[in-house]
Amino acid sequence: MDNLYGLTIGELGELLRQGEIKSVDIADSYIKRIKEVDTSVGAYLQTDFEEAMKNAENADKIIMSGGDIPPITGIPLSIKDIFLIKGKKTTCASKILNNFISPYDATVVKKLKQNNYVFLGKTNLDEFAMGSSTENSAYKVTRNPYDSKRVPGGSSGGSAASVSADLCAGSFGTDTGGSVRQPAAFCGVVGLKPTYGLISRYGIVAFSSSLDQAGVLAKDTTDAAILLGAVAGFDERDQTTRRFEVKNYADIVGRANKASIKGLRVGMPVEFFSEGLDPGVNSKILEVRELLKGLGANIVDISLPDTKYSVAAYYIIATSEASSNLERYDGIRFGYRYKQEQGTRGLGLDDLYSKSREFGFGDEVKRRIILGTFALSAGYYDAYYKKASLIRKLIIKNYKDAFEKADIIIGPTSPAPAFLIGEKTGDPLSMYLSDIYTISVNLSYLPALSMPVGFADNPTKPGGVLPIGLQIISPWLTEDRLLSVAKIIEGEIKFRENNINKKDIRYE
Amino acid sequence: MNSVHSTDSGQFESVIGLEVHSQLLTKTKMFCTCPNIFGIEPNSAVCPVCLGLPGALPVINFEGIKLAVKAALALNIDINKRSVFVRKNYFYPDLPKGYQISQYLEPVSSGGYLDIKVEGVEKRVEINRLHIEEDAGKLIHVENESYVDLNRAGTPLIEIVSEPNINSSGEAVAYLKELRNILVYLGVSDGNMEEGSFRCDANVSVRKKGDPGLGTRTEVKNVNSFKFVEKAINYEIERQIDVILDGGKVIQETRLYDSKEDLTRPMRGKEEAHDYRYFEEPDLPPLILTDKFISEIKGSITELPTAKRERYATEYLLTEYDGGVLTQDKEIALYFEDLIEINEGRVEIKKIANWVINDLLSELKTRDKMKVRKERVIDLVKIENFLGLILEVETGNINKNTGKTVLAEMLLSGKKAGEIIKEKNLAQVSDEKGIGDIINHVLEENPKELTDLISGKDKLFGFFVGAVMKKTKGKANPKKVNEILKRSIAEKIKGCRE
Structure with missing residues (x-):
């Protein structure tokens, strides 16, 4: 069968179980596609096709033997290079980890292996997941599959691009302030960030521990549900995971019925539709509102008054935690160590630290370490970190109040579609503002997803289009509701069906 | 220190607060499942968590919590049912994560006391807090090279901080001894000061007698025996008094005790200029203890x-x-x-x-x-x-x-x-006849001494006892020897008179 790479996990799984195709066929299809296309997209930092074929052969054996086969068995996936995979390099797109081979598997990876997935490779990201465009990678530029001059978003830009450009069937990323949802929006795929604590963080390189959460990037909502189901759940190695009930998300989504929208209270936060929102994005989101209204939903105006402080609070909390999390990269035990011309002998301890970190970290990482170190220092703690923590509590309360009035909240994922490569690198603040609608969700530990709901015209490319993402936010641990609503919207909008030949991917 | 001011030093009193660190006798480390053991090959009891590898996360060892709570209960310190772990940030090669997981503003227990007795006088030492933290690794210096051993990294520790109401080195040592003894009794600590599983820093200041306020304090580190605690505190008190009497001011600083020279020296400014940037450890939820948990531990205290x-x-x-x-x-x-x-x-x-x-x-x-x-x-x-x-x-x-x-x-x-x-044929010779025979023998062997004894030189009685004991290689029952010898001599005297 041709072009297996274009199918969803759900579709591939069905063919696999029916014996129509083999996992090795799928793997082969993706490997060819990566070889043809990834030189232009630049989604992967490393690939291992030999392992992919081995995984696929093994999966085929398991499928042959019958029994209850998990939905991702034999499915080729990519993984953001922030998850540790035993025996493989984990660089976090940083020079400081240029030689770090993981001695253990992240819990997510362990679960994927138990499900006999097929590993294709590790995807590009902003260094230590700090950024919104993947331009902060120390290694390469990743391009938006809809316009090679534009960014894929970030920090999980490599993952989003790999799904969008059909370089894998699905991908795992992380979302600290929007790092799964914003690139999903930019690349026209589904990106889900579940409730904080639903997926183990063990083995994911930490950026901001109280905000980081693994998420999934998928071609559609069914796939997102499948991927989430494969990795969600309590982990004794991560005390911030709880003994949550892990639902069968794929089954629930499969049963999603238009009729369930009737009477659904859909909240529209006024703060998400104000200054700075691109008119093209605005009108698409309003179309979704009308669509839901048409299905019987009650649209309610809500307010999240304190979310206007969320970017400020976020950049204090995230950088503070990051300044501490990144202290372990000191050149002593692993990773990059600065060497003098004549070797390190004679270099004092303080110099060893500062030089290794000076040359090991990129500018954005250093900027955030300095910000965070400042925010936590004696005399400033109360004014910054403590205050930011108080604001976080207010934002949590805002959402809690909002969910008294609404069952779900909708709005834009990002104020505008994908921007040009280099457009914002000189202006960190405007880069930070591209996460303005996603950040408050992380601060509130809530689940949210971004799904493509249409296109905006590409202002720099005549005839070209750029995807627009809708963000849906739901209360803690209601990923089933979130995915079901998304599935119904997806069925009405039919983004994938209307998406043919709109990408801008050069073939080698 | 030979103080020229020694006559004036009597107008001062010293104020001492002690910070005690004690490792806990748990099977595994505080935040991972590595064994908590001492003296094995370097870096052989380590894992991604205690090595501080990227992505690794701490998990609370409840055995460690139990021991800490046990210690707090025994030291009359109130248990806080909600406590919070924090990160104490600083760079050092023996600290793999770049921060130590500790407790700060919300410790597991606070406010207690320990009663001690110094030279018969009872004293109540107030305890500010007891909190849980993890130990760092160790650096081993060999010639020009430094090596890192992380076996100790992550070992459970409790820190017990006294209020500054200890007033002499004697009280300090009595407090430490009692504290150590209690922890050992509880099975919380092995109390080994030499191996560093029980160690102490002393905050020392002096003030004019009757002054309500506290003087500027110095923190004295590296006092790893009771004797050194005493000496270091005494040295520091005298040093501070001398500084003040010389018209100077005591500088707040950390000083290291040098046991060879018996003095304290300031640490280099850089080494102590830490801003630890404490903040709540986001990888661990607050520690919540139930009444049931606490009362069960209370019940287990012997x-x-x-x-x-x-x-x-x-x-x-x-x-x-x-x-x-x-x-x-x-x-x-x-x-x-x-x-x-x-x-x-x-x-x-x-x-x-x-x-x-x-x-x-x-x-x-x-x-x-x-x-x-x-x-x-x-x-x-x-x-x-x-x-x-x-x-x-x-x-x-x-x-x-x-x-x-x-x-x-x-x-x-x-x-x-x-x-x-x-x-070894050590049984005592107690039978009268045996001892009597030996005594007779001894008396016969020493006619001159016998005559002298009879004539009134009572001191010679001891000589004969000694001689008998010597003959029996110490096995004779001394009481019996005395008895029989007295009798024999009395008979001799009687014989003489007759």
Whole structure:
């Protein structure tokens, strides 16, 4: 069968179980596609096709033997290079980890292996997941599959691009302030960030521990549900995971019925539709509102008054935690160590630290370490970190109040579609503002997803289009509701069906 | 320090606060499942968590929480049902994560006290807090190279911070000894100062007597024995008084005690200029303790030294001194109690106490100097064998001196007293005839001394006792020897008069 790479996990799984195709066929299809296309997209930092074929052969054996086969068995996936995979390099797109081979598997990876997935490779990201465009990678530029001059978003830009450009069937990323949802929006795929604590963080390189959460990037909502189901759940190695009930998300989504929208209270936060929102994005989101209204939903105006402080609070909390999390990269035990011309002998301890970190970290990482170190220092703690923590509590309360009035909240994922490569690198603040609608969700530990709901015209490319993402936010641990609503919207909008030949991917 | 101001120094008083760190006797480390052991090959008890590898996360070891709560309860410190772990950030090669997980504003327990006695005077030392944290690794310096051993990284620690209401080095040492003893009694710590599992920093300041405020303090580190604590504090007090009397000001700083030179020196400014940037550890939820958890631990606390001392006085009728000595070491106290139990009233308790204090403990002390561990000694001299030895002496089968010889032999071979006595033919000669014969023999051998004795030189009585003991190689019952010798001499005197 041709072009297996274009199918969803759900579709591939069905063919696999029916014996129509083999996992090795799928793997082969993706490997060819990566070889043809990834030189232009630049989604992967490393690939291992030999392992992919081995995984696929093994999966085929398991499928042959019958029994209850998990939905991702034999499915080729990519993984953001922030998850540790035993025996493989984990660089976090940083020079400081240029030689770090993981001695253990992240819990997510362990679960994927138990499900006999097929590993294709590790995807590009902003260094230590700090950024919104993947331009902060120390290694390469990743391009938006809809316009090679534009960014894929970030920090999980490599993952989003790999799904969008059909370089894998699905991908795992992380979302600290929007790092799964914003690139999903930019690349026209589904990106889900579940409730904080639903997926183990063990083995994911930490950026901001109280905000980081693994998420999934998928071609559609069914796939997102499948991927989430494969990795969600309590982990004794991560005390911030709880003994949550892990639902069968794929089954629930499969049963999603238009009729369930009737009477659904859909909240529209006024703060998400104000200054700075691109008119093209605005009108698409309003179309979704009308669509839901048409299905019987009650649209309610809500307010999240304190979310206007969320970017400020976020950049204090995230950088503070990051300044501490990144202290372990000191050149002593692993990773990059600065060497003098004549070797390190004679270099004092303080110099060893500062030089290794000076040359090991990129500018954005250093900027955030300095910000965070400042925010936590004696005399400033109360004014910054403590205050930011108080604001976080207010934002949590805002959402809690909002969910008294609404069952779900909708709005834009990002104020505008994908921007040009280099457009914002000189202006960190405007880069930070591209996460303005996603950040408050992380601060509130809530689940949210971004799904493509249409296109905006590409202002720099005549005839070209750029995807627009809708963000849906739901209360803690209601990923089933979130995915079901998304599935119904997806069925009405039919983004994938209307998406043919709109990408801008050069073939080698 | 020879102070020129020594006559003026009497107008000052010292104020001392102690920070004690004690490792906990858990099977595994505080935040991972690596074994908590000492003295194995470097970097062999490590994992991604205690190595601080990217992506690794801490998981609270509840055994460590239990021991910390146990210690807090025994030290009369209030348990906080909600406490919070924080990160204490600083760079050092022995600190893999770049931060130590500790507790700061919301510790597991706060506000308590410990009663001590110094030269008969009781004193209550207020305790500010007890909190849980993890130990760092160790650096090993070999010539120009430094090596990192992370076996110790992540070892559970409690830090116990006293209020500054200790007023002399003597009080400080008494407090530390009592504290250490309690922790050892509880099974919370092995109390080993040499290996660093029980260590202390002293905050020392001085002020004019009667001043309500506190003087500027210095923190003295590197005091890893009771003796060094005492010396370092004394040195620091004198140094500060001298600074003030010279018109200077004490600088708030961290100083290291140099035991070779017996003085304290400031640490380099850089080493202590830390801003730890404390903040809540986001990888760990707040620690919530239930009433049930706390009361279960409370119920598991066995008799502590103070209670033991009181019981020894009322139940065993021992003096305060004896009680104090016997309870200084948990193993010894339990050994003593076991002796009393199997003794079943045969020997007076006071006598057993004397045996333990005068013979066993002195033997232990000698061995301690020879680095033989006390467990080994207690192991060699089984309780029933030791009581057997006491009974041999009490029943007169051997005399006290021979008893000491038997004990020494027991420590070597682990044999029973009876066996040793038999083998070495140490049994006391008590029969009247035997002793009488020897006495007669001795009297005959020394006619001049005998004549002198009879003529009134009473001092020579001792000479004859000695001669008899020598002849019997110390085995003769001294009481019997005295009795019979007196009788024999009386007869001789009588004979002379007749």
